[in-house]
Amino acid sequence: MPSSLPFGSPAVARLSVVGGVAAASALFxxxxxxxxxxxxxxxxxxxxxxxxxxxxxxxxxxxxxSTTKLEVNLPADHPLASVMPQPVPGWKAVVTKEKLAKPLEMHGNTIAEAATKVTWTSTGGKIGPGEFQQFPLSVGKLPEDTDQLVFKALQTYDNKEVVRWIEEPKDGAEEPESPAPVLKLGAATGDEHGGAGHDAGAGAGAEADKATAKTAAQQNGTTETASAGSGGSSDTTARVLGIAGIVVGVAGVAFGVLAGRRRTTT
Known part of the structure; x- marks a missing residue:
């Protein structure tokens, strides 16, 4: 019996496939x-x-x-004056604020404090094994002098374990073991409330309504004009027929008179 399998044999092929699957599974x-x-x-x-x-x-x-608590630290180098959590069933959200060393100017007002942390604590809800939960947050005004915001987070389990997601990812480097959440910022839209699309849509809708009303008025006017024209034509026809009837009647009377005279003369 040979001590080794010849290259290209079915057995070698099967071993190669098994090895590849095992390697891929390990990487996964x-x-x-x-x-x-x-x-x-x-x-x-x-x-x-x-x-x-x-x-x-x-x-x-x-x-x-199970996860029972989430703490999100807001970026201190780019403070956010407006931070509002959306209610999540089974969780209580608390926004922590602190006075700013340098007040912010927003909409003509001076903002002396800003949110520094948001904490969600379970009031009956939990994130069990194999599950995830989303915690929505309304934030603004977003900074204009950076391309991203880093939010360091702490995740607490019901066995008292705390996982610290606080390592800031670096461009060109491998992802750290416990990376902090990073929010990428897009280009400015020229409308700080993000309402440009809504306003434009509303304006377009108003213009569309005006155009529809104008078209309807034009259609109504055309219908009325057509009806008036039809009415005028009918009146003209009636007049013509009336005159023709009178002419025929007069001709009939004249014919009758002439016929009577001829019989009398005879």
Whole structure:
């Protein structure tokens, strides 16, 4: 019996396939936990100088514990004057504010304090194994002098374990083991409230309504004109027929008179 299998034999091919699957599975298992971290994404677009609703997505990485608390630290180098959490059933949100060393100017008003942290604590809800939860937050005014905002987060489990997602990712470097959520900012839209699209849509709708009303008026006018024209034509026809009837009647009377005279003469 040969001590080795010849290259290209079916057995070697099967071994190669099995080895490839095993290697791919190992890579998948290694990559899986690294990608399951707390992240942040905007609903729509987070434009510089505007307002946005952002979602903090929190997955559960444990098989034997549930997440019961999330703390998100807001960027101190770019303070946000307006921070409002959306209610999440089973969770209580608390916004922590502090006085600013340098007040902000917003809409002609001076803002002396800003939110520094938002904490969501379970009041009956939890993120169980194999589950995730989103925590929406309305924020603004977004800064115009940076392309991203870093939110350092702490995730607490019901077994008292705390996972610190606080490592800031670096461009060109590998993702850290516990990366902090990073919000990418888009180009400024020229409307800090993000209402340009809505206003434009409303204006377009108003113009469309005006155009529709004008078209309807034109159609009504055309109908009325056509009706008036039809009425005028009918009146003219009636007059012509009436005159023709009179002429025929007179001709008949004249014919009768002439016929009577001829009989008398005879």
């Amino acid at each position: 298992l290694l990559a899986g936990p690294a990608s399951a971290h707390v992240g942040v994404e905007p609903q729509g677009e987070a434009a510089k100088g505007g307002y946005a609703v952002i979602n903090f997505k929190v997955p559960n990485e444990r098989d034997d514990a």
